Amino acid sequence: MNIIIFSHPLFFSSNSMPRYTRMIAQEMRNRGHDVEVWIPEAHTVNWTHLGYLKKWLGYIDMYLLFPAEVKKRLKHTPAKTLFVFSDQALGMWVPLVANRPHIIHCHDFMAQKSGMGLLAEHHTSWTGKIYQRMIRNGYSKGRHFISVSYNTAKDLQNMPGCKPETSSVVYNAVSPDFKALNKQEARVHVAGQIKLQSEINLSQGYLLHVGNNAWYKNQQGVLQIYNAWRKLSKPALPLVIVGNKPDNIDSLNEPIINLWKNDIIFITGISDQLLAKIYGGASMLLFPSLEEGFGWPIAEAMACGCPVITTNKSPMNEVGGDAAWYIPRMPSTTNTIKQWACNAAITVNTILSLSKEQEISATKAGLLNAERFTLPVMMDAIEKIYGNTLGCYMKSKLPKRAPQTF
Known part of the structure; x- marks a missing residue:
């Protein structure tokens, strides 16, 4: 042709x-x-x-x-x-x-x-x-x-x-750079690459969000979920956000960022190879997007063996298939966002509480789903x-x- x-x-x-x-x-x-x-x-x-x-x-x-x-x-x-x-x-x-x-x-x-x-x-x-x-x-x-x-x-x-x-x-299609990795080796590699930017300990795992600060990527929702989970859970894992820090921190997010400033890190300008390692070492991907055309991070995370929490709305549930954990779309009214975040935090705990066998099964389901891409x-x-x-x-x-x- x-x-x-x-x-x-x-x-x-x-x-x-x-x-x-x-x-x-x-x-x-x-x-x-x-x-x-x-x-x-x-x-x-x-x-x-x-x-x-x-x-x-x-x-x-x-x-x-x-x-x-x-x-x-x-x-x-x-x-x-x-x-x-x-x-x-x-x-x-x-x-x-x-x-x-x-x-x-x-x-x-x-x-x-x-x-x-x-x-x-x-x-x-x-x-x-x-x-x-x-x-x-x-x-x-x-x-x-x-x-x-x-x-x-x-x-x-x-x-x-x-x-x-x-x-x-x-x-x-997902780039061939995104593939399953050994979690501990990936965490060591990531910590070595970003240690100059932060002293946050990533060796026990971390929650991950990938997306710029565009409104539909819903960084606000990510921060709300993290805040709710930290107040709910005794284990304290950091939050890694691959994307720019919000240009204007609103009244909802400012106290969260200030409260957990020693546990939240923003990373920008990285290669696909490093991003694959970040996925591979993450405890889960938080992707509560409001709107998407496709939703690359869902497929990329699964290809790297990373569990995914995302919005139960198309196309996110198209891409996630039967291998993702789903939460409702974040409501648009301020007085209901905190309850939404508390419910999502329970899902975070569900993933972190998986047995070894359940974790292996979930990883296999994600890898199988990623083969479509x-x-x-x-x-x-x-x-x-x-x-x-x-x-x-x-x-x-x-x-x-x-x-x-x-």
Whole structure:
């Protein structure tokens, strides 16, 4: 196949989607396909270092200069080419190739739902609402979609004006770096790597949360659960958070961080190899996320033999399957959060109280579940969908044979 992948630019801070694009591109090349990546170049965005102006100048590069360049390139692109959008957030480019074979990868619709006023915990500015509407107007012109979870596929179906001809689900793959490890060896390694940042003792285990301080990752809920558990339990394990400390510590979390400041550590800027060791040494992963497109840490933790507590809501329970422990979604009202956290703390104690046999059984269940999220499984499915989409389109363009007379 001849494949052209549209990617997010590199001049904005997020690198997860460009990394996803590179992975798809390289894996398809490894399978013998011709792959190009079309990505906006930095032109006007380099005129300033001011963050606010840089964002708007970046939009000029993305939505004025880049589409003009794409139109020129399309004149020299063979008809038998599949155009792939690595993220539905690139929707404003979809009309450029809507009448040619294409696939749109969908990761999550949180920004879209927030722009439509559907998420109580997050509100979008009026300019953000306009921006999300423009994205939606673009990808709604698309015909073929791949979502990373059934929850994301359901959200796609519910987007106004979006009527996919085909909508498939392919779960994300966990990096081969995430694999089962000896817990004690992993803890020694992790302690050695982060000892300059903290004197916290990790040798007996620790509770773990992986996620940035975005609202939907629910660091607030993690801290509330930890606080409730420390007050409930005699054993005192530290809390390791792989992610940034909250920018603004609210009135609920400030006393918790101050109370347990010697037992809570935030870690950022680490490699997948070190993250795998952190998973491998953890007593459990706390992942009470409010919303997700997929929920990478659930699958990564299980692949490393780490028990998982997460939200009993799709897609978290899609990814966790029968191998995770589930708690309700954190309520949005302040006066009920503490009771929610106390109930979740009981689940923490349940995991920490497992017998050796139960712990081994739980680990095996997690490892078995994680096998659904390997790179070969993911790429086999994507390659098949790409081929079917391009094949059906080209077949529809073949001239019809004249009826034969006898």
